[in-house]
Amino acid sequence: MIAAPFLLYLGHSADALGIKTSRGLAAFRGEDCVGEFRHDDCPQTLGLPRMTMEEGVAAGARTLVLGIAGAGGKLPAELIADAQAALNAGLNVAAGLHERLRDQPALVALARERGLQLFDVRDPPRRLSVGKGTPRAGHRLLTVGTDCSVGKMYATLALTRALQARGVAADFRATGQTGILIAGAGVAVDAVVADFISGAIEQLAEARDDDGWDLIEGQGSLFHPSFAGVSLGLLHGAQPEALVLCHEPGRPHMRGIPGRALPGLGECLERNLEAARLTSPEVRAVGICLNTSGMEREPALRLCAATEDKLGLPCTDPVAFGVDAILDRLLCAAPSTLSTTASR
């Protein structure tokens, strides 16, 4: 468990996507974020008080979160220097980069000397087993996507909170670095050895019998040629009772692959349902989440309504318009009449 409260690192970053992990923490765990650390040349802010490491400690921070992602998940010298400064000030350090903090001898020695911890969020759990697909108790929802980075984590978190607000036991199950930092636990499924993809998710969202929900963050897309294997193993391991399809309207091509079109929503949903039936024969689709952050409100509302009509499922932007209609569908007691709607 990564000790909160956090000081969020922006460093020198001028790239809005580059600070998405720090931004995710500020958005979903704002109560645990005492401030932001940025250098003088950093043009970005999360709207939190700017603090030095020492000021962060004085404000109660226990961990500096290196919530940035550079090219290739590298850990450049300047980041190492700032991590050293944090340790010297008395902060633990957490990061979710491909290059690990624990592979930096200077950081390891300093942390040991100061009695502090380094957290490599992307490390897979030590003892993973292969998945089995054995039916397990509990309600599970998985977000799936037409593409990477279309808002699956935001949708999953919004659904979790809305369920909790209705008094339903609900837990967010993180599968990526930002989600893990927000939840304080999870598995970076893209960093697991391939044999253990579905097994890692079976372990992440174990059987439960309290009538509560596990809401599992999806990754990638069955239609993304780089990552579909991860998406399929995740889908099988999740053994979901319900799927929510996430999409960002207007995206010109699959992320990172110019010229490759996104799948249609209906086709994407049908393929996910078909694949999910291997371990969850009664799986049903319960909604569509659109990331309309790049659109005006009125066209976004019209698009949601049109998508709802076309696919016969509640459609919303979970951040802008809430997820009540999806929860109504999720919690209503007539799954048998709903499971076919996605086939239209």
Add this chain to the structure above:
Amino acid sequence: MIAAPFLLYLGHSADALGIKTSRGLAAFRGEDCVGEFRHDDCPQTLGLPRMTMEEGVAAGARTLVLGIAGAGGKLPAELIADAQAALNAGLNVAAGLHERLRDQPALVALARERGLQLFDVRDPPRRLSVGKGTPRAGHRLLTVGTDCSVGKMYATLALTRALQARGVAADFRATGQTGILIAGAGVAVDAVVADFISGAIEQLAEARDDDGWDLIEGQGSLFHPSFAGVSLGLLHGAQPEALVLCHEPGRPHMRGIPGRALPGLGECLERNLEAARLTSPEVRAVGICLNTSGMEREPALRLCAATEDKLGLPCTDPVAFGVDAILDRLLCAAPSTLSTTASR
């Protein structure tokens, strides 16, 4: 490149499946195998001369292949002791277990001292990239399966050799430990970090423009809840022009999962074709390979004929009956009329 000829290790193994890597090498690279090493209590033989390490060296062996697989891919003390004896006799040592030779300090030190090499066949390549699905030149065939261990490697090797016998340039591309030892190269795709499954296969079977074929060994099954993610990433990375479906008749359940039925051949083939179209829109099925080693010859021939009639594709046991009919289908020049046959 692992230095041949080989001395094949059987150790103390009493389990026929436990020596499958040594057996695969004897079957497909017999000309490079000078003998077998087994302890007095080992009831098995590959029919090769039994040799001590020193006799192996005298017979020309350059590498001891620890071609056995125990529970969990462990490297027990007795195996380490035998590896030390091999190094002392002047042999390199190769293994494809989950536990790595290079993590044994005593072996590492001894190999260095003797100027010999340790080969951990399951190690993924150092620099992998994520797959892109960009169309690439060359002819590629992939074997897919209803389940794990149904004969995909044997089928792929048989197809490769039969193509070569017809004078067609053809290369076997290995994706598992036995295949890698047979080919002397390859990628153990189940050991790759999940993000890189398809990328590893794109790297394994690169673009080629000599009109020759890459025949890629499949792994797992889209219908196996433990490994389908690996199978899907492999399928996308392979970008296959042709698929051959492999199956073992009479298997009571999916490997390792009592109670889970195998998929039907037609359904399995259709799902593989559908998924393959993401990176290879014109993919076609060209044949079915049955592992009938547990059947009598006449019933096996009748089953092949019945399967051929039902699915409209050549069907054979590649080891017992050869693969000529599949090659005829593969090499015939009318793909457009063939690509739909699997949908029947």
